[in-house]
Amino acid sequence: MNLIGARTLLGKEVRRFLRVPGQTVLQPLISTSLYFVVFGYTLGGRQAQVEGVPYVQYIVPGLVFLGVANNAFLNASSSFFITKIQGTIVDLLVAPLGATELLFGFISGAMVRGLLVGLLTWVVALFFTGAHLVNVFETALFLGLSAYVFSVLGLLAGIWAEKFEQINFFPTFLMLPLTFLGGVFYSVRGLPEPFRTISLFNPVVHMVEGLRAGMLGLEHSSPVGLALLVTLALAATALAWTMLRNGYRIKS
Amino acid sequence: MLGNGRDWWQVPRPVAPVLDVDSLMKAYPKQRALDGVSLTIEAGEIFALLGPNGAGKTTLIGAVCGLVRKTSGTVKVFGIDLDVDPVTPRYQMGLVPQEINFDPFFTVRESLRIQQGYFGVAPDLARIDELLEALALTSKADQPTRALSGGMKRRLLIAKALVHRPRLVFLDEPTAGVDVELRRDLWAYVRKLRAEGTTVVLTTHYLEEAEELADRVGIIDQGKLLLVEEKTALMKRLGERHVKVRFASKVAALPAALEGTLSTDGLSYAFVEQPAVGPRAAEVLQRIFSAGLPVADVSTGSAKLEDILLRVLKQGKAAT
Numbered sequence: 062m063n064l065i066g067a068r069t070l071l072g073k074e075v076r077r078f079l080r081v082p083g084q085t086v087l088q089p090l091i092s093t094s095l096y097f098v099v100f101g102y103t104l105g106g107r108q109a110q111v112e113g114v115p116y117v118q119y120i121v122p123g124l125v126f127l128g129v130a131n132n133a134f135l136n137a138s139s140s141f142f143i144t145k146i147q148g149t150i151v152d153l154l155v156a157p158l159g160a161t162e163l164l165f166g167f168i169s170g171a172m173v174r175g176l177l178v179g180l181l182t183w184v185v186a187l188f189f190t191g192a193h194l195v196n197v198f199e200t201a202l203f204l205g206l207s208a209y210v211f212s213v214l215g216l217l218a219g220i221w222a223e224k225f226e227q228i229n230f231f232p233t234f235l236m237l238p239l240t241f242l243g244g245v246f247y248s249v250r251g252l253p254e255p256f257r258t259i260s261l262f263n264p265v266v267h268m269v270e271g272l273r274a275g276m277l278g279l280e281h282s283s284p285v286g287l288a289l290l291v292t293l294a295l296a297a298t299a300l301a302w303t304m305l306r307n308g309y310r311i312k313s
Numbered sequence: 314m315l316g317n318g319r320d321w322w323q324v325p326r327p328v329a330p331v332l333d334v335d336s337l338m339k340a341y342p343k344q345r346a347l348d349g350v351s352l353t354i355e356a357g358e359i360f361a362l363l364g365p366n367g368a369g370k371t372t373l374i375g376a377v378c379g380l381v382r383k384t385s386g387t388v389k390v391f392g393i394d395l396d397v398d399p400v401t402p403r404y405q406m407g408l409v410p411q412e413i414n415f416d417p418f419f420t421v422r423e424s425l426r427i428q429q430g431y432f433g434v435a436p437d438l439a440r441i442d443e444l445l446e447a448l449a450l451t452s453k454a455d456q457p458t459r460a461l462s463g464g465m466k467r468r469l470l471i472a473k474a475l476v477h478r479p480r481l482v483f484l485d486e487p488t489a490g491v492d493v494e495l496r497r498d499l500w501a502y503v504r505k506l507r508a509e510g511t512t513v514v515l516t517t518h519y520l521e522e523a524e525e526l527a528d529r530v531g532i533i534d535q536g537k538l539l540l541v542e543e544k545t546a547l548m549k550r551l552g553e554r555h556v557k558v559r560f561a562s563k564v565a566a567l568p569a570a571l572e573g574t575l576s577t578d579g580l581s582y583a584f585v586e587q588p589a590v591g592p593r594a595a596e597v598l599q600r601i602f603s604a605g606l607p608v609a610d611v612s613t614g615s616a617k618l619e620d621i622l623l624r625v626l627k628q629g630k631a632a633t
Binding site for chain 1: 431
């Protein structure tokens with residue numbers, strides 16, 4: 062494996078988003094914080110309680126997840142897509158970088174951005190709700206899994222998309238419904254059937270519940286949910302690796 | 314012990330060609346971009362691949378450099394079959410792509426450093442400075458790449474292709490849009506690369522460039538390699554010499570034994586020396602002076618690579 066090459070690609074990806082922090086870090090931080098203020102405070106969230114926890118505190122893990130997932134996805138998808146559009150993909154294809162090195166560079170770069178925005182969202186939440194971190198290992202596990210899965214999904218979108226219209230399709234038609242119906246702002250356990258069961262097929266539900274379990278000590282994450290996420294991560298990785306190896310929509 | 318009195322380890326190993334392409338085919342739904350191309354390139358030569366737009370030059374380079382998926386055939390680089398190991402040979406390869414590309418997030422120096430890293434090379438700032446100097450980019454080293462002019466961006470592509478000291482470099486139209494002075498500097502740099510043992514494969518629309526630099530020339534059209542030959546041998550074999558004579562007064566008719574064409578006003582004469590056929594230019598001139606024709610001025614010139622290219626392409630089209 063070309064370790065220097067993979068590390069260089071990771072470093073480039075991180076420096077790329079840090080060059081425009083207003084767009085890549087500050088903007089998502091502000092929008093996630095606005096969700097926090099609107100849903101947690103102005104819509105009566107200060108008085109309400111969910112599963113014995115003040116609503117404003119209940120939505121913190123979901124909002125942290127939102128920051129992680131959106132930014133991991135967007136970083137991987139836009140970075141790879143722009144690399145194709147501006148032609149610098151040639152630099153990567155000519156270099157001794159195999160599918161593994163490319164996967165490592167793009168996914169880890171996207172994870173860094175996602176986790177950075179998630180961490181900053183949590184820091185903002187501290188000012189409103191105080192610090193709540195019941196299980197560090199469980200929190201780190203679900204944060205890492207969420208960042209990883211959405212980085213790979215973003216990379217898949219970046220590889221597949223050939224037009225700006227196609228790359229913009231995912232945030233609107235995939236990310237938004239998955240996250241908003243994934244229990245970010247509510248507990249899917251309280252939904253009537255069949256919506257409760259249907260919701261459990263949404264991987265976002267298990268990511269958010271895992272984070273709630275880790276941060277607030279609520280709703281223990283289920284082994285089935287964890288297995289679903291790991292399976293999704295492995296399947297998406299295998300697909301992305303195969304696409305990169307075969308040069309799908311990259312090589313003519 | 315071998316029959317010639319030497320042990321097996323004393324027998325010189327045959328040196329594999331730097332590039333060995335065999336029956337390479339690239340078919341798109343409506344056309345064959347490469348149609349059974351076979352080509353061998355030896356270490357340390359400058360090989361110019363010539364042909365009209367859409368002939369298959371960039372596709373051939375792309376198939377070797379990993380940008381194009383071949384339909385069939387084999388490509389070996391440094392003796393390694395790319396179907397078996399597509400990655401290892403790339404540590405020693407560099408490409409200047411035809412299309413200008415740049416990452417606007419980074420400066421010139423950062424772009425070169427990143428490119429070094431992609432090729433598994435530890436930071437070598439001296440190499441970067443050397444290339445910046447050679448390609449007249451030192452003053453722009455810390456500027457963002459988007460601030461560069463078109464010619465500068467192309468020079469940056471050349472620097473990126475060389476920053477990891479490759480042994481095989483593909484230059485696909487490297488001097489398009491580069492001004493004349495810098496073009497000549499680049500030619501000098503390419504010669505320096507060859508002197509250091511680097512093998513260079515060049516495509517160019519400036520045939521003067523190929524004429525100036527190439528050791529061997531390949532001519533490709535419609536995906537078929539029409540000709541591969543030493544440049545000097547090719548120019549000797551297919552290159553004509555032109556003789557033009559201007560007369561001080563009108564000449565009514567040429568002497569009977571003199572080949573060539575007299576102009577309708579009788580004031581000039583033209584002769585084309587065909588390689589290995591008919592009289593030589595010197596013989597023709599001798600006959601003109603012997604005949605006492607009123608010569609005012611004589612000029613001679615050799616065919617350019619451009620003329621030879623056009624003739625080979627015409628012959629190729631006629632054959633298909």
